Amino acid sequence: MAAQTLLFAAPPAVLFQSPSSACPFHSLRLVAGPGGAAAARALVVADATKKAVAVLKGTSQVEGVVTLTQEDEGPTTVNVRLTGLTPGLHGFHLHQFGDTTNGCISTGPHFNPNNLTHGAPGDEVRHAGDLGNITANAEGVAEATIVDKQIPLTGPNSVVGRAFVVHELADDLGKGGHELSLSTGNAGGRLACGMFSISDHYSMNVLVM
Ligand SMILES: [Cu+2]
Numbered sequence: 001m002a003a004q005t006l007l008f009a010a011p012p013a014v015l016f017q018s019p020s021s022a023c024p025f026h027s028l029r030l031v032a033g034p035g036g037a038a039a040a041r042a043l044v045v046a047d048a049t050k051k052a053v054a055v056l057k058g059t060s061q062v063e064g065v066v067t068l069t070q071e072d073e074g075p076t077t078v079n080v081r082l083t084g085l086t087p088g089l090h091g092f093h094l095h096q097f098g099d100t101t102n103g104c105i106s107t108g109p110h111f112n113p114n115n116l117t118h119g120a121p122g123d124e125v126r127h128a129g130d131l132g133n134i135t136a137n138a139e140g141v142a143e144a145t146i147v148d149k150q151i152p153l154t155g156p157n158s159v160v161g162r163a164f165v166v167h168e169l170a171d172d173l174g175k176g177g178h179e180l181s182l183s184t185g186n187a188g189g190r191l192a193c194g195m196f197s198i199s200d201h202y203s204m205n206v207l208v209m
């Protein structure tokens with residue numbers, strides 16, 4: 001069997017998708033078209049790279065882009081670049097809703113499918129959306145790469161359709177002793193937010209059977 005990577009600029013509508021699969025990227029099967037029985041080999045997807053992107057904007061001058069990449073069922077890699085921040089730490093979370101009709105307020109609380117209290121990304125007890133802090137430099141630019149297992153791009157806890165929010169203040173990671181520490185990390189106002197959508201570039205490794 002040979003593995004090869006196919007790159008698609010758009011979701012490959014020609015693929016047959018198993019109707020029983022809740023995941024649009026898995027259980028995909030490529031079947032060879034007309035060409036005789038000898039050519040009728042099936043290409044089975046071995047793994048897929050899923051990508052999502054959010055553009056963060058708000059009422060302040062803070063803005064930027066967050067991209068997510070997940071290989072198969074592995075952890076999600078978050079790449080962040082934000083500008084217009086004050087230097088220092090800023091809380092950075094996935095919030096429950098992708099709704100920005102009333103600005104970043106309508107993104108709701110931190111995404112919390114397991115009904116736990118707020119914590120640090122490395123804590124066992126945390127919201128799934130708790131990604132800690134990002135650090136802005138003297139120019140107000142924050143660049144970070146975060147790898148996290150609780151923010152998949154598919155399945156019941158998918159981040160797609162939810163929003164990332166960057167905050168005015170540092171997230172105390174649940175340990176500040178403030179009345180808001182165990183719900184929001186006391187990270188202050190919401191400077192910018194943006195909803196995740198599946199981005200149109202993704203790749204799949206397929207096995208030629
Ligand atoms: Cu937040």
Ligand SMILES: [Zn+2]
Nearest residue numbers: 110118127130
């Ligand atoms: Zn939280």
